[in-house]
Amino acid sequence: MSRHNSPSRFCRLCVLAVLATLVSGNNALADDATEAYSEPPITEDDRQHWSFRPLNSGGVPAVADSSLCRNDVDRFVLHKLTEHKLQPQPQASRRTLIRRLSFDLTGLPPTPEEIEAFLQDTAADAVEQLIDRLLASPRYGERWAQHWLDLARFAETDGFEHDKVRPEAWKYRDWVIKAFNDDMPYDEFLKQQIAGDELYPHNPSTVTATRFCLSGPDMPDINLTEERRHTVLNELTSTVGEVVLGLQIGCAQCHNHKYDAISQADFYRFRAIFEPALKLTKNKSLSVLNETVPWQETSHVMRRGDFRSPGTKIQPGVLRVVGWPGHVFEPQKSDTTNGRRTALAEWLISRDNPLTARVIANRIWQHHFGTGLVSTPSDFGIMGQEPSHPKLLDWLAVSLIDDGWSLKKLHRKIVTSAIYRQRSRLPDDASESQQHAWSMALEADPHAELLSRFPRFRLEGEAIRDAMLASSGKINFKTGGPGVRPPLPAELVSTLLKNQWTVTEDKSEHSRRSIYVFARRNLKYPMFEVFDRPSANASCPERNVSTTAPQSLHLLNSQFTLNTAKHLARMINGATSDRNMQIVAAFERTLGRPPTDQETQHVNRFWTAQQATGADSLTHLCLSLFNSNEFIVVD
Incomplete structure (x- = not known):
């Protein structure tokens, strides 16, 4: 199992439909205008797809050896391992x-x-106490907010040619961090991002939350406002479908979905929910949702997804295939709101909606184990993968709801399990029986999908940078505010437009955590670039994990790495002048352990050779440790 995803998946039929429109021109649209739109019905068979079925709150399976279990998560996984004649690894x-x-x-x-x-x-509960301390740390929100910002396609600029700065976009990033740190219930977390301005119109924080909907790329200087409006609404609608429901509903903007029971009318009904809240001003960046009341414009299915060709009239509504008996989409209008997004939010978080809790429970599991129980975290449709442990997924989803939608409680359930505590590789002193069990696990569960061992993972570029700053004692834990711009390599600066990356004057700001580094859509910070930071032009459910030469070259040769190594060396040198103690300190601060006897011998030889050339031996040792595989990979 790896923290690796396939390239972004696009609907081939959408591309073909757009090409057909461009080739055939307006005549094709005129011909199509006479065609009546016929929406396919939702059948009982459509609703039998696993992700549309009601959440199963069935019992926890029994296991033969309960001593291997720390909580109920283990019973589900152990039950599956036993079916494959496998055992989990020791702690x-x-x-x-x-x-x-x-x-x-x-x-x-x-x-x-x-x-x-x-x-x-x-203490018998030492691990549990550690987990509670980490979950209570303000650093927790900064870590998990980045996962959500990947989904939200967050950036502080518009993108496209001019990539204009959005001056207050950072407020949404800070809102997400605070929400995670406060353990805002996930249902409320969603409600505020979808309808915060409707629910709490006089609260600036909840209005800021709606930036989620408008965080995508935009072209404010486009000549046709209607084209811009169409593009933004379609992107917004597609993102909500992917992130919250785990469905690729954007594939239905040009035609009925080829595989899932989502029609074009379904897409445009869903889109109509947001239409009254989108106000556009030419040459002005997207900001927050803002209702026009009352909303009197008519919504249409757009033939072939073309904004110039409105077709069948429709009313706002939710996806029919996710419906349940007795539910009717009835927004409650008032003098200040059309009520559509509030009604949508309530539908999304309803216990009868089987998707919302399943999707977020799967995403949390994904970031703990590298791959979700559903390995296609933003596609729970026909073309997505079925869950490896369906009963466990539903149990986690039901537990999340029963625990008041607390994400911290869900984290705790997962990381206190024996499955999470497993070792990720065979120790050097493993017994013959341990070696045999390990070999069986590798053969029967080569990608650790059954969780017969803990899957090792490589840190993301942001975490690598933060780990360097933290190890060297250089990190600045200041929180919030506009994104900071650390210095860039001179060769990169020479290629940029004027004022594209104005370095922050206060040098102490340059060592802040990576989540606070300015997020420009058309220019990624170099370390993030080489270590697969996703494009903010689309929602990213899972990052690529590539292995390329520029990664090692950047870690070895960048000015940032060298300066951080020098800072760490000065800190260690200021604490002790004893060479052996300096070597131990360098290993403990970077790798979290003392060196082995063999490593100490190697380092001493290296140290002596460096001194002979007049080089700073301690700095080069720190630089070498920053470049070690063990520094950027977590067991």
Whole structure:
């Protein structure tokens, strides 16, 4: 199992429809205007797809050896492993666990002092206490907000040719961080992003939350306002469908969905919910949703997805295939709102809606184990993958709802499990029976889909940068505010337009956490670029994990890495002048462990050779450790 995703999936039929329109021109649209739109019905068979069925709150399976279980998550996984004649791996070492949990929950390495305290803690619930401390840390919100911002296609600029800055876009990033840190219930988290201005019109924070809907790319200077409006509404609608429901509803903007039971009319009904809240001003960037009341314009199905060719009239509504008996989409209008988005939010978070809780439970699992129980986290449709552990997925979703939609409680259920605590590789001193069990697991579960071991993962570019800053004691934990612009390499600056990246004057700001680095749509910070930061032009459910030469070249040769290594060396040198103690300190601050005897011998030879050339041995040792596989991979 890996933290790797396939390239973005586009609907081939959508592309063909657009090409056909461009080739045939307006005559084709005129001919099509005489065609009556016939919407296909939703059949009982359509509703039998696994993701549309009601949540199954069935019992926890029994297992033969309950001593292997720490909580009910383990019983589901162990039951599946037993079916394949496999056993889970023993618990990883304490050093491995604290490093894994720290990066997973906060995106930062544990300090040597934190590691030592954890190693000396003899309490039976030491791991649970560590988990609670990490979940309570303000660093937790910064870590998990980045996962959501990937989905929300967040950036602080418009994109396209001019890539104009959105001066207050950062407020949405700060809102997401605070929401995670406060453990805002997920149902409320969604409601505020979909309809915060309707629900709490006098609260600036909830109005800011609606920036989620309008965080995508935009072209404010486009000549045709109607074309811009059409494009923004379609992108917004598609994103809500992907992120919240895990459905590729955007494939139905030009034609009925080829595989899923989602019609063109379904798409445009869903889109109509947002139409009264989108106000556009030429040459002005997107901001927050803002209702026009009352809304009197008529919504249409757009033939072939073309904004110039409105077809059948429609009323706002939700997806028919996700419907349930007795539900009617009836927005409650008032003097200040059309009520459409509030009605949508209530439909999304209804216990009768089987998708919303399933999708977010799967996303949380995905970021803990590298791959979701559904390996296509934004496609729960026919073309997506079925869950590897369907009963576990439903149990997690039901538990989330029963726990008041608390994401922190869901995290805790997952990371306190024995399955999460498993080791990720065979130790050097493994017994013959352990080696045999490991070989069986590799053969029967080569990608760890059955969770016969913990899947190792490589850090993202943001976490690598933050780990360097934290290890060197250089990190600035200031929170919030507009994105900062650290210096860029001179060779990159020479290619930029004037004022495209104005370096922040306050140098202390340059070492802030990566989530606060200015997010320009058309220019990624170099370390993020080489380590697969996604484009903010579309929602990203899962990042690519590539292995390329520029990654190692950047870590070895960039000015940032060298400066950070120098800072770490100065800090260690200021604490002790003893070479052996300096070597131990360098390993503990970067890798979270002391060096082995063999490593100490190698480093001493390296140290002596560096001194002979007049080089700073300690700085080069720190640089080497930053470039080690162990620094950027978590067991």
